[in-house]
Amino acid sequence: MSQPMADAPVTESERLSFSVFAPDDAALLAGLHSDPEGERYLFRDGMVWSEAYATSEIAKWRQTFADKGYSKFKLTRNSDGAFLGRAGFGFEETHGVAELGYTIIRAEWGKGYATEAAARLARWFFEEDLDDRFIAFAVPENTASVAVLRKIGMREIAPLTIKGIVCTSFEMVAAR
Known part of the structure; x- marks a missing residue:
């Protein structure tokens, strides 16, 4: 699968756009993952992301998109292009299945963006016929x-x- 043009949305919802992270998005991603309050549930043991680490994650996510058709996407607001976080799928190797995840910048918590992003991505995953299930x-x-x-x-x-x-774990299975 070829990479979409930089910032071209892979999919959109009413308020949100989902695009493949570009290498020059490393500072945004490092900033997102440098808030200890936002990171407390993300298994990073208090690790703050450097730009170098964010760059390496972006490279992995871009490769996942090329290989599998899904990725952790850059999440922006449609109305003004503001960066809101990341949302998408990674490949959970232990269980051999796509795994949905999202991280929203703290200033935007409580506005329904996580729910809107997760719902849109779930529909998109099955519309694109990427697999029969995800967790x-x-x-x-x-x-x-x-x-x-x-x-x-x-x-x-x-x-x-x-x-x-x-x-606490969940799955969604395609309606066939």
Whole structure:
């Protein structure tokens, strides 16, 4: 699959655009993952992302998009192009399946962006026929994220242990 043009949306929802991260987005991504409050549920052990680390993650995500047709996407607001975070799919190697995830900048929490992003991505994943199912998980204390996954219609499955932490886990299966 070829890379879309820089900032060209892969998909959109009412308020959001999803595009493949460009290499020059590293500062935005590092900033997103440098807020300790926003990072507390992301299994990074307090790690703050450097631009170099963000650059390496962007390269991996771009390769995942080329290989699998999905990725962790740059999330921007349609009305003004403001960067809101990231949302999309990674490949969860332990379970061999796509995994939905999202991180919204703290200043934009509580505005429904995570729910809108997760719902649009779920529909897009099956519209594009990327696979028959995907999973998502959250630490139980992250009640907002667990609520988003339930709200978009994901079905709770047996807990998964990720990096030694037992997570509330969900799956969504294509309607065939």
